[in-house]
Amino acid sequence: GExxxxxxxxxxxxxxxxxxxxxxxxxxxxxYFIWYKQESGKGPQFIIDIRSxxxxxxxxxxxxxxxxTVKHLSLQIAATQPGDSAVYFCxxxxxxxxxxxxxxxxxxxxxxx
Amino acid sequence: xxxIHQWPATLVQPVGSPLSLxxxxxxxxNPNLYWYRQAAGRGLQLLFYSVxxxxxxxxxxxxxxxxxxxxxxxxxxxxxxxxxxSGFYLCAWSVRGxxxxxxxxxxxxxxxxxxx
Numbered sequence: 334g335e336x337x338x339x340x341x342x343x344x345x346x347x348x349x350x351x352x353x354x355x356x357x358x359x360x361x362x363x364x365y366f367i368w369y370k371q372e373s374g375k376g377p378q379f380i381i382d383i384r385s386x387x388x389x390x391x392x393x394x395x396x397x398x399x400x401x402t403v404k405h406l407s408l409q410i411a412a413t414q415p416g417d418s419a420v421y422f423c424x425x426x427x428x429x430x431x432x433x434x435x436x437x438x439x440x441x442x443x444x445x446x
Numbered sequence: 447x448x449x450i451h452q453w454p455a456t457l458v459q460p461v462g463s464p465l466s467l468x469x470x471x472x473x474x475x476n477p478n479l480y481w482y483r484q485a486a487g488r489g490l491q492l493l494f495y496s497v498x499x500x501x502x503x504x505x506x507x508x509x510x511x512x513x514x515x516x517x518x519x520x521x522x523x524x525x526x527x528x529x530x531x532s533g534f535y536l537c538a539w540s541v542r543g544x545x546x547x548x549x550x551x552x553x554x555x556x557x558x559x560x561x562x
Binding site (some may be wrong): 364365369374375376378379382412422424426432433434435436437438439440 | 452489490492495533536538548550551552553554555556558
């Protein structure tokens with residue numbers, strides 16, 4: 334079966350620095366990948382997605398990199414701000430016809446002022 | 447723009463009591479609808495999903511049930527709550543079907559359920 338994991342459960346960065354959050358997946362049939370941000374007491378908020386026909390996608394201060402060869406996904410946040418403090422987790426499609434997602438457990442990002 | 451509403455935000459219920467959590471979506475038609483449970487330190491667990499009115503798929507056997515009486519309304523229920531039903535319940539929607547590409551899930555702000 335699939336597994337979705339994160340390399341680090343917590344990440345602490347200085348305000349203004351760049352943050353990198355990683356995610357590994359195991360199903361080579363996965364073709365759709367999403368990053369979510371979840372603040373305390375709230376639901377997950379969509380940040381950015383990428384499909385398997387791409388290896389990089391950029392948004393506002395965020396970049397997602399996809400390496401299908403090693404089944405690795407990363408989220409880069411530029412110039413991290415205190416408002417970026419949250420739990421970040423990836424979601425990976427299970428490769429089935431229903432397009433169900435498998436979610437990672439999350440990395441808690443703390444931004445030090 | 448699309449919005450999703452979940453209520454209540456928090457709920458404390460005694461063991462054996464019934465449960466009804468409601469979720470509605472605005473600004474879109476024919477969405478896929480989902481109920482997830484999030485336990486501390488664990489990934490989101492899919493409980494139910496629906497691709498249309500009256501169409502419910504259950505992912506895990508449990509003490510809960512779901513219904514979709516209207517296109518944009520999704521209800522999570524239980525006849526008798528167990529202690530193990532405590533958790534953070536999230537409703538989500540996505541664009542239905544078509545295309546070879548999936549679309550992201552958009553979540554509500556969840557209901558924190560405590561069964562005492």
